[in-house]
Amino acid sequence: MQAAPSTALVTGGARRIGAACVRALVRRSIRVVLHYATSASAAQALQQELAHQGGEVHLLQGDLAEPEQTRSLLEQAETLLGGQPVTLLINNAAIFERGSIRECSSRQWERHLAINLTAPFLLTREFARRLPAEMSGQIVQIIDQHADRPRPGYAAYSAAKSALWTLTRQAALELAPAIRVNAIGPGPILPAPHDSPEAFARIGAATPLGRAGHPDDIASALLFLLDNSFLTGTLIHVDGGEHLR
Numbered sequence: 001m002q003a004a005p006s007t008a009l010v011t012g013g014a015r016r017i018g019a020a021c022v023r024a025l026v027r028r029s030i031r032v033v034l035h036y037a038t039s040a041s042a043a044q045a046l047q048q049e050l051a052h053q054g055g056e057v058h059l060l061q062g063d064l065a066e067p068e069q070t071r072s073l074l075e076q077a078e079t080l081l082g083g084q085p086v087t088l089l090i091n092n093a094a095i096f097e098r099g100s101i102r103e104c105s106s107r108q109w110e111r112h113l114a115i116n117l118t119a120p121f122l123l124t125r126e127f128a129r130r131l132p133a134e135m136s137g138q139i140v141q142i143i144d145q146h147a148d149r150p151r152p153g154y155a156a157y158s159a160a161k162s163a164l165w166t167l168t169r170q171a172a173l174e175l176a177p178a179i180r181v182n183a184i185g186p187g188p189i190l191p192a193p194h195d196s197p198e199a200f201a202r203i204g205a206a207t208p209l210g211r212a213g214h215p216d217d218i219a220s221a222l223l224f225l226l227d228n229s230f231l232t233g234t235l236i237h238v239d240g241g242e243h244l245r
């Protein structure tokens with residue numbers, strides 16, 4: 001039986017889905033290191049909000065497009081936690097830009113792979129290397145309901161996210177039994193910057209459940225994965241059934 005995680009690192013935790021995950025973890029009395037890149041004021045506001053509720057949230061800035069910065073995040077997180085190891089890693093940060101194969105620039109391709117795939121790999125590797133042998137840990141990758149099939153018009157995003165699903169299963173096999181590794185595949189939860197509210201409403205309406213989801217739907221799947229100690233290498237679609245279309 002695995003111990004419940006007591007410490008967590010959430011990448012891209014200042015806003016949107018990442019912030020919902022941070023709130024859910026703090027409600028579980030988990031000590032959280034909230035990583036952000038550019039959202040310093042949102043991160044500070046969330047830290048203050050949760051401090052009022054008795055929660056412990058530490059802030060850590062870093063650009064996940066820079067492998068040197070990514071590699072050092074877990075060590076920095078441990079320092080913020082007073083020397084305690086991180087026992088839960090949530091790879092949530094990502095970019096999501098349009099671009100079919102014909103349109104995708106080399107820079108766009110490289111940035112998607114760096115942020116959406118290489119950074120989760122480096123953090124997974126550092127997490128596994130740093131976790132003391134007598135401890136258990138968990139990793140949750142926030143992927144996409146499109147993890148196992150391409151999303152037309154998003155070549156770099158699709159390639160990076162489907163490779164992250166392969167990495168998730170690889171890590172689940174290699175890191176068991178000490179570390180459980182699972183994934184969540186969100187469907188339409190919040191609009192991307194390039195989605196108009198009308199276009200996003202249409203995407204939600206086209207799911208079998210006929211609506212978009214809420215960041216708390218992702219947080220609730222996260223808590224389920226934490227609680228069910230017999231799950232590893234699995235992906236939960238939280239998408240109103242969109243993956244069935």
Ligand SMILES: NC(=O)c1ccc[n+]([C@@H]2O[C@H](COP(=O)([O-])OP(=O)(O)OC[C@H]3O[C@@H](n4cnc5c(N)ncnc54)[C@H](OP(=O)(O)O)[C@@H]3O)[C@@H](O)[C@H]2O)c1
Pocket residue numbers: 011012013014015016017018035036037038039040062063064065091092093094095096115142143144145185186187188189190191192
């Ligand atoms: N929203 C949805 O409906 C949906 C659907 C399918 C899958 N997903 C997946 O769910 C996760 C969360 O979605 P979301 O919509 O909440 O994400 P988001 O707002 O697009 O991005 C989450 C965070 O990623 C961080 N980030 C971006 N580039 C970074 C970089 N170079 N270095 C470090 N951090 C960086 C940003 O941090 P800062 O703000 O601090 O810069 C951002 O707040 C993502 O993995 C996404 O692919 C979401």
